[in-house]
Amino acid sequence: MVQPVHVGMADLVVSKHPAQLVTLGLGSCIGLVIYDQLSKSAGMVHIMLPDSREAKDIPKPGKFADTAVPLLLSELTKLGVNKAQLRAKMAGGAQMFSMPGKDSAIFAVGARNIEATLKMLTAAGVRLVASDTGGSKGRSVEFSTETMIFTVKTLGSGTKEL
C-alpha cells in the first residue's frame, strides 16, 4: 500500500508509479487527473476558478483552469511521459446552492470550471476518458496509478469507479 498524497486547494502533484492521489471535498472546484497509460506516471490538480486573466498575481497556477492544465502537462513531461499515451479523468464542478433568478451566476462557478477545464484539455490534445461533473453534490476523489481507476465519492449516494 502506498501512502495517499492529499492534493489541497490549488495544489498540483505529479508522481511516478506507484502513487495514490486524493482530493477531499470538491464543491465547485475540479479534481483533474492526467496519467500516462504505459509508464503509469500521473498528476492531479485541484482547480478552483476558470480564468486567471483577472488575477493580479498567480502564486499558485493550480488555482485556475487556464494555468493549471499547461503546468500539469509540463510537470508530467519532466517525468518523461509519452504525450500520446496521456489520458485525463475529472470530477467536480457542482453547484452547491441554487437560488432562483439573478443570483445564480455567482454560484455557477462550477459549470464555468468544467467548461474551462474541458477547453484546456481539448487545446492540449489530451483525451478525457471519464468524468463525473456538475450536479449539486460535493465529491471526494482518489486516483491509483496501480489500477488507473478514479474513485469518486459523493455524500449520501455512494462511490463510483471511473
Added chain:
Amino acid sequence: MDQDSKFTSIHMDAIREVGNIGTGNAATALSKLLGRMVDMDVPVAELVPIYDVAAHYGPPDTPVCAVLIRTEEKFSCSLIFMIEEHRADLLANLIIPMDLSGMDEETQLEIRNSALSEQGNIILGAFLNALSMITGWVLPTTTPAVARDMLGSIMDLVASMFGVLGDSAMLVKTSLHIKDLDEDLGGTVIMIPDPGSLETLLSKLGVL
C-alpha cells in the same frame, strides 16, 4: 482587497465588531424563535489563506448543513450559516410541531430543510439587520438556499468565492449555542463579501 498587508489591526477590529453585533442580534432572534437561551462565542475575525479555509473549520468529510442568503444593493455579500448535519436536524426538530417518523425519508428531509432554511434566514437576516443599523444601509436579502454536504465541499465553494478577490479570505467566525439541551447545537456564521464590498464597508465604518 487582495493584499494581506492592506488590512491593519484597526480593520480587523472593525470587522470583528460587526461580527459581534451581528451575532448578538442573531442570537436574540434565534432565542425568540425557540423560546430558549442562546449563547454566543466572542467572534473571531482573521485573514486565512484561501487554501487553508477548509481545514480551518474541521475535518473535510464532516456532513454539514449550510444555509446561504445574499444581499446585493449598497453592500453585496453572501452569508452562510453552517451546522453539523445531525445537529441541524435536532435544531430543525425544535420548530417542527409534528412527529415526522411515520413519513418517508424524502418528505422528512423536505420538511427539515424547510425548517432549517427558515432558521438560517432568521439568524442571517438578524446578522444583516445589525449591519443595517450600524451603517444605515437598507440590505434586502434573497430567499435562503440550503445545502447538505461535506464540510470540505461547502468550504471549497467559499474558498473559490474569496479566490476571485485574491489569495486570502477574511473569515468572521462566530458560534451560537442553544442552552438547556442535551447536546450543544453550535452553528457558525460566515460572511463572504463580494469583490470591493469589504472596502465599502470599512470606509462606511470610518476606518478606511
